[in-house]
Amino acid sequence: MSDAQVTTRRAFRRTDDYNPGTSKLKLVEKTLPLPLLPTSVLVKVHAVALNYRDxxxxxxxxxxxxLPNGILGNDAAGEVIAVGDKVRTLVLGDKVGPIIDTEYISGREVGRSWLAADEDGVMADHIVFDEAVLCKLPTHLDWVEAATIPCAGVTAWSALKGMSIGQTVLIQGTGGVSMFALKLARAAGLRVILTSSSDKKLEQMKEKFASPPILTINYATSPDWNQEVLRLTRGVGVDIVIENGGTGSLVKSLKCTRRGGIVSQVGYLAKQNPMELAELVSTIIDRRVILRGINAGSKHDTEDCCAALSASQASLDDLIDRIFPFEQAEEAVQYIWEGRQIGKVVLKL
Known part of the structure; x- marks a missing residue:
């Protein structure tokens, strides 16, 4: 093992106190699992990107x-500072991040283990993972930008699979996955329709992505927004939907997707009510829509996403809404809980 010269770490564990107004996180210090196992890697974390899931x-x-009182966070970018003596794919100084489902390497695995859920997450100043679940991140990106890739970036990448230049995508909301999907969609030559309940956010997006222009719909003031999507697509429907509402929006998403199109279910932001799915089966059959669940992606998906970003030298700074110091993790989580962000919220160490 290389000399890490560090033996402890700070991390934010959940309090599991769900009462309104109470602290949700607690900063703790704990000894690192040293010496490293033969294939383990010690990473100094430089940035942790937050998601609505957190x-x-x-x-x-x-x-x-x-996991009770687990460490929060599943999006991180850091520097390899020590490796076990059997590590072969990584060296000191590599910019890396763990995949968020550590059982999902090739895409054929049957199990799952999610960071911050089944196992501790990455909201810490140092993390230790087996080399098999770590991916090299694009070197042209800074730490804050790179930290957005493993969850939001790979989710957007997986959700857009199968698209072709000139097709139309409906993207719901202005959160991290949605903004990453918008970025990738525009780079791939796709026409974008963006929805939000805030006219202010929609205007900001139209100004930010003015050329080529994006189309927008306020679903709060247009409750039959699926009809508006059909109007904008001359009755055909969009080729793909980045769906993150859940039961309250899924059937409408299906109804405004072209026959044979795809709905990528990436989230569940709205309150879930099975009664809203009464037309689900009939609509899928009628429109021949492919409904696919997106649970981020495999390690191979992560590598493909990083390769595309590296090849294009794409900047991700325009996806960043706000950067908090690591010590203000509680405030950052609350900021997301209140839905105040447009894009990614990141903790910087």
């Missing part, structure tokens, strides 16, 4: 079981 877990809303 705020949802911290407030008790995750629909799957989570």
């Amino acid at each position: 705020a949802n877990i911290a407030n008790g809303g995750n629909p799957w079981p989570v």
Whole structure:
């Protein structure tokens, strides 16, 4: 093992106190698991990108079981500072981040283990992972930009698979995955329709991405927004939807997707009510829509996404909404919980 010269780490663990107004995180210090196992890697974390999932877990809303008082966060970028003596794919100084489902390497695995849920996450100043679950991140990006890739970036990448130049994508909302999808879609030559409940956010997006222009719909003032999508596409429907609402929006998304199109279900931001899915089966059959669940992606997906970003030398700074110091993790999580962001919120160490 290389000499890491560090033996402890600071990390934010959940309090699991879900009462409104109470602290959701606690900063703790713990000894690192040293010496490293033969294939383990010690990473000095420089940035942790947050997702809605983090705020949802911290407030008790995750629909799957989570490790009690676990460490939050599944998006990080850091520097390799020590390696086990059998590590072959990484060296000191590499810019890396862990995949968020550590059981999902090739895409054929049947198990799952999610950071910040089934196992501790990455909201810490140092993390230790097996080399098999670490990916090299694009070297042209700074730490803050690179930290957005493993979850939001790979989710957007996976959700857009199968698109072709000139097709139309409907992107719901202005959160991290949505903004990453918008960035990738425009780079791939896709026409974008963006929805939000805020006219202010939509105007900001139109100004920010003025050429070529994006189309926008306020779903709060246009409750039949699926009809508006059909109007904008001359009755055909979009080729693909980045769907993150869940039961409240899924059927409408299906209804405004072209026959044979794709709906990529990436999230569940709205309150979930099975009664809203009464037309689900009939609509899927009628429109021949492919409904696919997107749970980020495999290690191979992560590598492909990073390769594309490296090849294009794409900058991701325009995806960053706000940067918080690591010590203000509580405030950053609350900021996301209140839905104040447009894009990514990142903790910088």
